[in-house]
Every structure is written in C-alpha cells, then in structure tokens.
C-alpha cells in the first residue's frame with residue numbers, strides 16, 4: 826500500500842511516522858499556536874461560543890460576522 830507521508834500538522838515541516846499526524850510532542854505546540862492565534866484561551870472560547878450560538882440558530886450570519894469582527898478588533902491592541 827502506498828501511503829503518502831504528510832507533514833506534521835504543527836507546521837514545522839517535519840514528517841511524522843505514519844499513522845501519526847504529529848512528531849511526538851508537536852500536538853501540544855500546535856494547540857498552543859492555535860490558542861495564541863486566537864488571542865488567548867478567553868478569546869478562543871468567545872469565538873467558539875459565537876459559532877455555537879450561530880449553529881443553534883440564535884443569531885444569523887450578519888451577527889456572527891459582527892461578533893468575529895469585534896473579537897478581531899480586540900486582537901489588534903497596541
């Protein structure tokens with residue numbers, strides 16, 4: 826069977842041993858990168874809360890977009 830090797834999902838460019846998606850320990854690096862990218866655990870939680878509320882039908886796409894923009898503007902604090 827020809828299995829195409831895929832790169833580590835953390836973005837380091839290394840190739841993990843199949844069938845792992847990560848070089849050992851890099852799943853935590855990836856997790857921390859995602860949290861940093863979101864602006865911290867609180868902002869990531871807020872973002873996911875917005876998605877949950879949208880998926881529950883409590884807000885529409887316009888309000889979801891506004892919520893995301895509001896979160897994004899909080900990230901650009903100098």
Ligand SMILES: [Zn+2]
Pocket residue numbers: 833834835836837838839847848851
């Ligand atoms: Zn990696």
